[in-house]
Amino acid sequence: MLARSSARALLRRPPFPTGSGGQTPIVGASSRWLTTLGHRRQQSTATADATANANDQDVASIHNNVEHQQWARQVLRDAVAAAEPRYTWSKEETAAIYHQPLMELAFQAAQVHRRFHNPSEVQLCTLMNIKTGGCSEDCSYCAQSTRYQKGTGLQAKRVETVETVLEAARIAKANGSTRFCMGAAWRDMRGRNNSLRNVKEMVSGVRAMGMEVCVTLGMIDAEQAKELREAGLTAYNHNLDTSREFYPSIISTRTYDERLATLGHVRDAGINVCSGGILGLGETDKDRIGLLHTAATLPSHPESFPVNALVPIKGTPLGDRKPIDFTSMLRTIAAARIIMPATIIRIAAGRKTMTEEQQAMCFMAGANAVFTGEKMLTTECNGWDDDAVLFERWGLQPMKSFAKSAAPAS
Ligand code: SF4
Numbered sequence: 527m528l529a530r531s532s533a534r535a536l537l538r539r540p541p542f543p544t545g546s547g548g549q550t551p552i553v554g555a556s557s558r559w560l561t562t563l564g565h566r567r568q569q570s571t572a573t574a575d576a577t578a579n580a581n582d583q584d585v586a587s588i589h590n591n592v593e594h595q596q597w598a599r600q601v602l603r604d605a606v607a608a609a610e611p612r613y614t615w616s617k618e619e620t621a622a623i624y625h626q627p628l629m630e631l632a633f634q635a636a637q638v639h640r641r642f643h644n645p646s647e648v649q650l651c652t653l654m655n656i657k658t659g660g661c662s663e664d665c666s667y668c669a670q671s672t673r674y675q676k677g678t679g680l681q682a683k684r685v686e687t688v689e690t691v692l693e694a695a696r697i698a699k700a701n702g703s704t705r706f707c708m709g710a711a712w713r714d715m716r717g718r719n720n721s722l723r724n725v726k727e728m729v730s731g732v733r734a735m736g737m738e739v740c741v742t743l744g745m746i747d748a749e750q751a752k753e754l755r756e757a758g759l760t761a762y763n764h765n766l767d768t769s770r771e772f773y774p775s776i777i778s779t780r781t782y783d784e785r786l787a788t789l790g791h792v793r794d795a796g797i798n799v800c801s802g803g804i805l806g807l808g809e810t811d812k813d814r815i816g817l818l819h820t821a822a823t824l825p826s827h828p829e830s831f832p833v834n835a836l837v838p839i840k841g842t843p844l845g846d847r848k849p850i851d852f853t854s855m856l857r858t859i860a861a862a863r864i865i866m867p868a869t870i871i872r873i874a875a876g877r878k879t880m881t882e883e884q885q886a887m888c889f890m891a892g893a894n895a896v897f898t899g900e901k902m903l904t905t906e907c908n909g910w911d912d913d914a915v916l917f918e919r920w921g922l923q924p925m926k927s928f929a930k931s932a933a934p935a936s
Contacts, residue, residue, distance in 0.1 A: 598622035605864050606634045611827055615865055620819040624811065624861040628853055632891040635860035639892040642867045649705060649870060649895035649925040650913065651740075652698035656691055656728070657710035657721075658683040663744075663779045665767075666843040667804060667836055670711035677841025685710070688724055692731045698899055701910035704927040705738040705895075707763060713780070714745035722750060726757035733758035738927050740800055740830075745780065745788045751795035760928075761798040761829060764788050769816025772809045789824065798829035802872065805858060806836035806850030814858050822865040830895065831862050831869050835876025837906075849876070852884050856891060863892025870895045878906045886920050894925070 601622045605612075623631070639645050660682030661670045669678045695706045708728060715722055725741060732739040741754065742763035754762070767773060770782045792799050803817040821828055835855055838847045855876075862871050872895035873880075873888055880888075885896075898913045908916075917923060 598626070602626055602630075602634060602864070606638055608867065611866060611868050613823055613825070613827070615819060615822050617815065617819050620822065620861070620865060621812075621815045623864055624815050624818065624857060628857055628860075631860045631864075632856060632887065635863040635891040638864050638867050639890075639894070643892075643894055644925075645889075645894075646921060646923055647894060647925040647929065648889060648917070648922050649872075649929075650703045650898050650910075651705035651707055651738075651872070651895060652694075652701075652703040652899035653707040653709060653897050653907075654686075654691065654694050654698075654899075655711070656686045656708045656725070657712065659711055661711035661744075662713050664777060666776050667807060667839070669839045669842060671842075674842045677845070678839060679841065682711075685721060685724065688727045688731065691728045692735075695732045695735060695737065699735055699737055701899070702914070702924050703737070703898060703910070704924060705740060705760075706732045707740040707742065707761075707897075708732075709742045709763075710744070712744040715743055715747075715750050722753065726753060729754065729757040729759050733760070736927055742800075745784055746791055748791045748794060751791040751797060755795040755797050759797050761800045762788075762792040763800040763830075763832070764792065765802055765804070765832065765834075766817055766820055767804050768807055768809050769813035770820065771816060772807070772813040776807055789828075793824075793826065799824070799826075800830035800832065800872075801828045802830070802832035802834065802874065803858075804834040804836055804875070805854055806838075806847055806876075807844060808847065811854075814854065815861075818858065818861055818865060821862075827866040827869050829870060830872055831866060832872040832874035833859055833862065833893070834874040835879065837875050837879075849879060852880070855880075856884075856887055859888050859893050860891040872896065877908055882916055882919070885916065889920070889922065 601619050605619075605623060626634070636645070659670045659675070659680050660672055661668070662672060664671055664673050668674075669680050672682070675682075691708060698706055708725070710721070710725070712718065712721075725743065729739050729741065738760040739758065740761040740763055741759060745764075746754070746762070751762070764785060766782070766785060768776060773782045789799050789801055801821060803814070803821075805814065809817075821831055833855065835850050836844060836847055838845050838849075859871055859873070862869070871893045873885065873893045874897055877885065877896060896913065897907055898910055899907055
């Protein structure tokens with residue numbers, strides 16, 4: 527156990543081992559590294575003089591490595607003990623948490639989860655596409671972009687009618703969903719006054735059913751956000767997708783800052799922010815840390831943080847990507863739970879490819895929302911009946927509407 531004063535000293539800066547090239551080392555790898563170093567020492571006795579200087583450097587590296595581990599453990603301990611969400615994470619602190627040994631990370635995330643949430647409750651959300659295809663953006667993972675239409679064969683459709691959407695919401699509610707999300711494949715809402723009027727009618731109709739209601743319509747400005755809020759909108763989804771650095775490899779038609787501007791308009795209008803990322807785009811751990819760090823240092827944490835696993839769609843630029851490994855998914859969920867303790871962490875796209883046990887592990891480590899129903903935008907989704915069986919088997923229960931956030935006045 528570290529004395530308080532030395533713990534405080536360690537927290538002042540992240541001590542990186544020499545030769546790490548400025549990269550945060552993987553904390554769990556150090557014991558293996560120390561053993562290797564020990565073997566190297568035994569072999570070097572015959573050339574002791576020649577290697578004396580090198581060994582001095584090794585000793586310094588070990589010292590720094592141990593110091594870094596102590597610092598990283600202290601960062602984790604403080605994060606787990608925090609009484610309320612914190613918004614001042616450094617990237618190094620985020621990385622220190624992300625790189626904890628996975629079982630320890632999941633266990634500590636589970637502890638945080640139990641302090642901030644009822645761990646038996648998982649929110650059931652249904653996502654409906656109210657406008658399919660024909661989008662002018664070039665998100666490399668998306669079937670709805672007109673740029674990839676030739677390859678995907680997806681035909682653009684007209685906007686769904688208000689009555690069709692409300693009927694779908696009624697069915698979702700009857701099957702246990704308490705949140706209804708509507709997605710439209712639009713770049714933004716400029717010049718879409720009729721569409722905005724229709725969407726507001728849909729929002730009011732869903733709210734009248736007592737459900738939480740979320741929309742994802744692309745970029746919106748302050749006035750549009752205000753109008754949606756007045757119609758009763760609970761949450762607005764606009765994902766960060768990935769790190770600021772990796773983002774231009776995935777999308778070129780709008781910037782990271784434009785995304786952040788929309789999130790600002792949503793927040794300023796008093797609407798809950800739903801914003802997360804997609805894993806498996808070809809990003810590295812560093813990008814996943816960048817995504818987590820951006821979300822956790824917003825002026826307030828997103829009320830909902832969806833973690834999507836890329837579902838590769840043939841015909842899109844990422845159509846041949848290999849699925850993300852489950853451990854990265856779990857690590858991201860657990861780290862998100864620790865640095866954004868009050869947020870709803872949502873297992874979003876790609877849940878269909880996860881085993882029941884993998885899903886349970888995610889729920890244990892802090893995930894507490896899923897998409898359920900017939901379809902999730904253009905991809906397959908776990909159905910209500912399957913989820914009812916899963917919940918029964920693992921002792922989970924659906925979260926009630928507005929259990930985690932106040933209903934905005936409409
Ligand atoms: S903005 Fe949305 S609908 Fe349009 S291409 Fe990107 S992800 Fe697809």
